[in-house]
Amino acid sequence: MTTKQTTFRKEIYQRAVIESFLKLNPRWMVRNPVMFVVEVGSVLATVLWIQALLSRGETPAGFVGAIALWLWFTVLFANFSEAVAEGRGKAQAESLRKAKQDTPAKRVAGLQVESLQAEGANVKHEIVSSTALRKDDLYLVVAGDILPADGEIVAGIASVDESAVTGESAPVVREAGGDRSAVTGGTRLLSDWLIVKVSADPGFGFLDRMINMVEGAKRQKTPNEIALNILLAGFTIIFLVVCATLLPYSLYSVSVAGQGTAITITVLIALLICLIPTTIGGLLSAIGIAGMDRMIQRNVIAMSGRAVEAAGDVDVLLLDKTGTITLGNRQAVEFIPVNGVTAQELAECAQLASLADETPEGRSIVVLAKEKFGLRGQTMEKMRFVPFTAQTRMSGVDFPSSPLLAGEGQGGEVVSIRKGAPDTMLELIQANGNANASDLKLTIDSIARTGGTPLAVTRNGKALGVIHLKDIVKGGMKERFMHLRKMGIKTVMITGDNPLTAAAIAAEAGVDDFLAQATPEAKLKLIREYQTGGRLVAMTGDGTNDAPALAQADVAVAMNTGTQPAREAANMVDLDSNPTKLIEIVEIGKQLLMTRGSLTTFSIANDVAKYFAIIPAAFASTYPVLNSLNFMRLATPESAILSAVIFNALIIVALIPLALRGVPYRAVGAAQLLRDNLLIYGLGGLIAPFIGIKLIDMLLVGLA
């Protein structure tokens, strides 16, 4: 650990100590019913102690004082755990805030996009404060400026230093249109210029939301947390009744036994605090914050605790093939001509059709054509490029034919070259009345069967041949999917490929299912189908066309490099833009629930020992025979009760690291997880306090 980290830690702890006192404010405490009861108990015990000091009390002041002191410690320890958990987030929020300082902004008066494009950095603007920017305003940034607000780039291309948000120092390229058009306020422009349309009013930007989340200031209780709180409140009421009714029982017993004194209020308070689930009650909020924090440590910003919790419940993972399952992108590896066309002719046309195609696949086609046939990509005037869209699922180029280029005709007529997914291309071929595509189909199928991706190329609606694109499945994916299957999670690969290709890759990667030829509508439909079947769906996405599916999914992780709509629709943003992170997110969600469950079990199991410590002590004066229940042979009634109270307080401190780290999750079946956790936290919770209380008792006797 470096010195810097150590001081960072020290700072967190110092601040947490102060915070734990500030959090004693009853208005804050009342949010947590269990610990609120402890606080009320502490106040009562303190009053009793003062009464005892004035020698009007029921018990020796020393004993009451010690109980009161340790009850206060119980509350403080619980507050401390919460404060420590918040500490990390606060530190991070502070550095984020620094990035968010009020910056001057160059506001641009509303102009047409075309003219903005033309004027670029010279556009007319006025300098205003960043807080004056409103949604849909336009602003200009030039190299060296801090971006004043979140937004969508409308014009320009530039490199941006996003390290303030992501912690990643390598600059990223941002440009208008496409999937990399979103920018975040607080980041710095390194080169060129951008004109940006503001997407959020001040205070509602991405950074603001992030600060809120990491600080936990607007932390809402999650559904499971609410349910658990109800259960804990139920237990608290049970024990409240158990302890409150013990006073009349004890009074009656004293009167009929004719000896001893009734149970004192101090002992009743001590018993109550020991019995109510203070361990889980005290650590509950720390567990939730720490879960969020573990997300942040992995560079994932969850927009709500609810999303983190839902991640643990996910049973279907929709994974994009590209970048997640396969390495990078498909590469063109072969040109296979059909119908007597030469390979060179096919390569030539494929290259022309791909000139404007900036996707990695498109570029790889250009590169392959150059490598194999020495063809240089050349742009001609009058070329009209047809861009790829998710609906047409093809791209290409139209240009007037010329003798320079291989092709039909001798000038004048328009040559139109298209490349695209085989099924759309086959439709195109058929639409042009060229029914003879059997050769093409055969080639397509043979490529698809090997897991490759065929791209058909046509000229004027006639088949020329197929480009063979190949996917490379990432190493270790098969094992990860097997892990997920053990966790009870089904993996579905989403791809635009045809079913045959998809099946081959799915088999190679070991996913459970796949959605081939996925359109945004098909994705949305698939998610809805799973949800109707009662399943919880998680997915990642970055493009604007992913936004509807992201909004529908229960856990939606947007890549930070993604578009603004994608980031808006998602409930988590991965700053590293790493699609495989979904698996870690699921694990963090599960850990969060497991930690709560395990500590609840521990807390309840602890009660057994506490009963046996306090009950004989409480009634010893009335019924001395009850001392045979004192299995632990605790020295005196006072030491027994005090030991139980001290144990109860110290166990909170002892479990803070576990609460922050989380109960480790292993991808084994639910039955085995339950067995292991029951053994550790159930049986452990049963035995630990017997040993702990006995040790503290021995220590107390030794000290006295």
Added chain:
Amino acid sequence: MNIYDWIQPIFYITVLLLLAKPLGSYMARVYQNERLFLDPILAPVERFIYRASGIDSKSEMTWKTYALAMFLFNILGLLFVYLLQRVQGFLPLNPQGLGAITPDSSWNTAVSFITNTNWQGYSGETTMSCFTQMLGLTVQNFVSAATGMAVLVALIRGIIRHTTKEIGNFWVDLTKSTLYILLPLSLVVALALVSQGVVQTFSEYQTVSMLQGTTDADGNAVTEQVIAVGPAASQVAIKQLGTNGGGFFNVNSAHPLENSTPLSNFIEMLSLLLIPVALCYTYGKMIGDTKQGWALLTAMTIIFVALIGVAVWAEHAGNPAIQALGVVGGNMEGKEARFGITTSALWATATTAVSNGAVNSMLDSFTPLGGLVPMWLMQLGEIIYGGVGSGLYGMLAFVIIAVFIAGLMVGRTPEYLGKKIEAYEMKMASIVILVPLVTVLVGTAIALMSEAGRATIYNPSAHGFSEVLYAFTSTAANNGSAFAGLGANNPFYNTALGLAMLLARYWLAIPILAIAGSLANKKKIPVGSGTLPTHTPLFIGWLIGVIVIVGALSYLPALALGPIVEHLLMFK
């Protein structure tokens, strides 16, 4: 203990478990509207009932309507039984010319019978006319049991169904439970009992000459004895089967005309647990996974067998103070010589395991631990088999809590049988567990603090404390057995215990129906390897752990001042 003391409980439990499947599947058929061999006789009757009372048997209810119907039906029953007792002097079938019963006792008895508790502050043969017994009490014996079964069936529907608001029709469930299950079974049991000599007659009480004369308190010679008789067998049958427990005679099944032979005793004991045990199988059958039903039955049986062990052992061990006087053997005080120690202890455990409360021996005279067992079984929440219907739905509330904590431990939002357990279910399940506990503890505290409560504690000692605790435990568990030794037929206890019975019955049934409604409205989640299995030995063990720690340890401080200290003092 001799070999028969071992064989008897083993034989009893074996027969019981063997009957679970046949009766359980029959009941599942009843509720699933499948064809039954009794259809030719009973189906016309059923149709007639619906037609006569204007019930559309096809229409279904939301949980709120269901709960309202259940509650109104029971409240009307309460009023009817109350009035019947108040005016029985003017009504027929009253051979002894018994007069009106006091308002507080009438209230207590009415509540007691509609809530399936059958706590009896009165002495049957000297208080109730045959008319009241038959039209008031016996009718409620049937319908209060059927109410419990109806609520259970509604809960089961909530688990099976998805994305609907309807959980069945209360009137249909009530009619079917009574007509197809309780009536035929009662008929069989009643005939069997009559064959053993249990009395069934409308004739007047018989006066007979005593074999051995005696003298009364004033020294006058007494040579004749009045033997109370009446339509006992029919009431005894349903009292045992419907987990009611209200005896025809004051001494309940210790009375030779209510329980005449070892065989009649065995039949009655079998009837105690029969339906609650079989309902576990019905449950499994109806949810389409019998393993789940067996799992719950196993959890219940493990606790039951362990506690039989404690009770039988404690009674055989007897009281060292009495043994010091030269009396050899176990504790025979308050037990019928006809039945002996094992049978009495076995009965006591069984009658409190289910919320029956019929007795064949004096529980007040049991050893402290022998008496602790019945009390603790009730304090568990009457879920170790429990009342007909009510036992299983109470158990399911514990299952929900066990599933919730265990579900979190495996890292998923907890789910049971494909239904998510969320805040609403936790709220309702917490109420189910909280209400009886609060009723018992607060009720006991009030009794001990008030002059009226303390006045009729005839044994002011740790045992007196046990008696008061037992009275509130028994009523709040809707059991009805008594520790006696406590004068409970007075305005204070009649009122307080009546309230305890009402609170515990409906504050369990209504939240359970709320859970049924909420579960029915949820989506069903398919089972995967991440799903927590709820039929494994591990889960059964966990469930037992939750029941013991949550349901029972809460009573430890109170028990420490009662039976536990009594036990320790006995050996001092």
